[in-house]
Amino acid sequence: MNRQSDVDQRIVDRLNAELSLIAIPARVASRTAPKSGLRSAAFLTAALAVLVLMIGGFRTLREIPAPNDSPATQSQRTGPIARCSDGRPQAEIDFAGRMLWEPTANEISCVFNATVSGPGASRVYRLADGRFLGMYERVESLPVKPTVAPNATGSADVNGATWSWSILPGRGQTLLLQGSLAGAPVIDLSIELTDQAADLRLLRTIATSLHQVVVPSPKATLPASVGTPTLAAATEGSRRGPVSTAEIVARLNAAGVGSRISSPAPSRLLLFNATDEDLVTVDESAIKGFVVYRYPSVAAAASAFRLDAVQDPGRGTVSYVAKPYFVGIGDALVVFATNDEALARRVIAALVP
Amino acid sequence: VNVVTSPEPRSQPTTFDDEERYRRLFRALVAVGASREGAGDALQDAYEKALRRAEVPEHLEGWLFVVAQRQWRRHHLRQRLFRPLSAARGQASRPSESGVVLAEVRKLPIRQRQVFIARHVLGLSNAETARALGIADGTVSATNNHALRSLRTRLGGEQ
Numbered sequence: 067m068n069r070q071s072d073v074d075q076r077i078v079d080r081l082n083a084e085l086s087l088i089a090i091p092a093r094v095a096s097r098t099a100p101k102s103g104l105r106s107a108a109f110l111t112a113a114l115a116v117l118v119l120m121i122g123g124f125r126t127l128r129e130i131p132a133p134n135d136s137p138a139t140q141s142q143r144t145g146p147i148a149r150c151s152d153g154r155p156q157a158e159i160d161f162a163g164r165m166l167w168e169p170t171a172n173e174i175s176c177v178f179n180a181t182v183s184g185p186g187a188s189r190v191y192r193l194a195d196g197r198f199l200g201m202y203e204r205v206e207s208l209p210v211k212p213t214v215a216p217n218a219t220g221s222a223d224v225n226g227a228t229w230s231w232s233i234l235p236g237r238g239q240t241l242l243l244q245g246s247l248a249g250a251p252v253i254d255l256s257i258e259l260t261d262q263a264a265d266l267r268l269l270r271t272i273a274t275s276l277h278q279v280v281v282p283s284p285k286a287t288l289p290a291s292v293g294t295p296t297l298a299a300a301t302e303g304s305r306r307g308p309v310s311t312a313e314i315v316a317r318l319n320a321a322g323v324g325s326r327i328s329s330p331a332p333s334r335l336l337l338f339n340a341t342d343e344d345l346v347t348v349d350e351s352a353i354k355g356f357v358v359y360r361y362p363s364v365a366a367a368a369s370a371f372r373l374d375a376v377q378d379p380g381r382g383t384v385s386y387v388a389k390p391y392f393v394g395i396g397d398a399l400v401v402f403a404t405n406d407e408a409l410a411r412r413v414i415a416a417l418v419p
Numbered sequence: 420v421n422v423v424t425s426p427e428p429r430s431q432p433t434t435f436d437d438e439e440r441y442r443r444l445f446r447a448l449v450a451v452g453a454s455r456e457g458a459g460d461a462l463q464d465a466y467e468k469a470l471r472r473a474e475v476p477e478h479l480e481g482w483l484f485v486v487a488q489r490q491w492r493r494h495h496l497r498q499r500l501f502r503p504l505s506a507a508r509g510q511a512s513r514p515s516e517s518g519v520v521l522a523e524v525r526k527l528p529i530r531q532r533q534v535f536i537a538r539h540v541l542g543l544s545n546a547e548t549a550r551a552l553g554i555a556d557g558t559v560s561a562t563n564n565h566a567l568r569s570l571r572t573r574l575g576g577e578q
Contacts (some may be wrong), residue, residue: 077520077574078539085446085540091459343445398451 091152100220101385145349151175151190164279165189166204171275173268193257199272201289202254216242222266231266233259234412242268247276309396314417321416325356326348337368352406353413354388359399367397370409391415444483451532452525453491461491481543481551488533515516523573533564536561 125276147168149156153176162180165187178198179190187206193199222243223229229245239259243266245251253276255269311327318325328345336343340359348356361367371394388403391410400417404410426501441462448458465487469476476482524532537548538559549556 070571073571073575076565077570081450081518081520081524082446082540084521085450087518088446090442090445093453185459257465 080212086287090133094340147174149192150178153178153190153192154180162187165201166279167203167247167253167276168279169201169272169275170277173272188266190319193268197258200256202252202256203251204253205251218262222270224270229270229273231269233262241269244275245273267283268360293383307364307396309398311360311398314347314358314395314398314400317419318346318348318413318417323413323416336402337401339366340370340399348413350406350409351403352402352404356402358398359401361397361399364397366400367394370394370399440483444480444487446537447484448487448491450521450524450536450540451488451491451529457491457494458487461494464490467472478547478553480541480552481547484507484537484541485551493526496520520574522572526573527569529564531562534559534562534564535570539540551568 088390110332112379117338135238149159153159159177159180169191172192173194175194177189178192181188188200188202191199191201200300215235217235217239219230219232219270221228221230224243224245225247227245227247229243231241234240234242234256240256241259241262243255244252253273255272257265257269259265288369325346326350328347338358338359339361341362342360344358344360345379346356346358351391359367359370388405388409389407390401390403391414393400393402393414397419402410404413438479444462445458448461453461457473462483463484465483469479469483522536527535533552534548537543537551540546543551545556545559549559552559
């Protein structure tokens with residue numbers, strides 16, 4: 067019996083020794099974790115992907131006017147804020163796109179997390195003092211939600227505008243500074259409260275440093291000729307770089323055409339000299355198939371866009387169950403078929419804004 | 420700036436700041452079968468859930484273990500369900516951590532694994548384990564014995 071318990075003990079000791087060799091990543095300060103789903107499970111991220119792309123893609127495409135006259139603060143950075151080494155992967159942060167307004171204060175060390183949901187976007191920044199700053203930006207007015215009564219409230223001046231602040235109760239109190247910039251979305255800045263006056267000064271500095279992000283808008287052109295009467299084609303002539311299928315889906319979703327990337331087909335039929343293809347499911351029954359053909363380069367895609375393979379009977383003919391439409395974007399050729407011309411126009415307008 | 424002093428500053432509980440507990444829970448999740456990333460995410464979710472509760476769970480460590488484990492298993496199942504076929508061909512995602520005993524522990528049935536890890540990695544008592552897992556004390560004892568017997572048999576040659 068004793069021998070048996072010795073063996074058991076050795077097993078347990080050895081298990082714990084093996085486990086002790088496992089490197090444990092830096093822990094997220096959970097008490098300061100914002101409500102926006104910090105380090106949420108990857109599945110949730112994937113489930114939100116469509117919404118993320120709707121906003122992210124839309125933002126990158128829309129034309130944003132030149133920066134306003136936000137006064138420069140004495141502590142400002144230039145360029146995007148780097149990702150925290152222990153934060154969410156860069157791909158996820160990129161995936162969320164950029165916010166309309168970003169802080170430039172040097173008090174911010176890095177970006178920890180970035181999420182987008184509906185008309186709102188949020189970022190979690192790590193501050194120089196190690197705390198987390200939550201920033202929430204919403205294009206529409208804030209939704210009315212039941213909430214706890216704040217412990218204290220007040221107002222603060224930010225660039226001549228009146229912002230409101232409140233201290234929210236909880237296990238760790240949160241200082242929230244909320245306001246709206248001229249012609250801009252509502253912005254929430256929140257931080258775990260340590261020293262009320264100092265923290266309020268800090269949030270004001272950060273609010274003052276907010277600057278509008280300028281994203282150039284691509285110019286779309288339609289070709290002079292749209293091919294044979296049975297074909298319709300458009301191209302985004304200004305696109306010089308590659309485009310991901312995710313971005314294509316984002317454009318569709320942003321235009322109200324619900325879509326998502328489908329699982330890979332068991333066997334692929336690569337047409338038009340494509341090297342790869344992605345299938346897209348569109349929530350419109352009138353669309354009889356939607357395929358994104360991929361090419362190794364923009365030039366190769368542009369070559370395929372001439373549709374030689376379709377128009378040259380010697381090289382084969384492709385039959386479609388409905389009227390096919392061809393849209394060239396970057397290194398991709400989007401092909402979809404529908405007999406609903408109005409819908410086709412919507413889709414093309416979404417793809418080539 | 421109008422500064423209004425908070426009428427009743429609240430103390431900052433330190434219950435959630437126990438780094439050693441976090442490490443134990445992290446290792447326990449890895450022992451159950453989670454990857455390092457999966458364990459970190461699941462634990463973070465569990466801590467967030469705990470923070471959202473009106474009151475701190477009475478037996479925090481066991482509660483966090485069960486909730487984090489549920490999070491991880493749910494996420495793991497979804498990943499397996501929605502994994503593209505191409506990824507399934509010979510690329511089953513396996514935890515990168517290795518160790519003879521760890522590998523054998525991961526082969527135990529899930530209930531035995533949970534009980535064994537709660538008892539010997541987290542260091543919970545029989546009663547605490549029973550409360551956390553919602554089973555009887557006697558079941559914990561029996562399940563733990565089953566797990567140990569299996570491990571003894573499988574690792575007999577190496578111990």
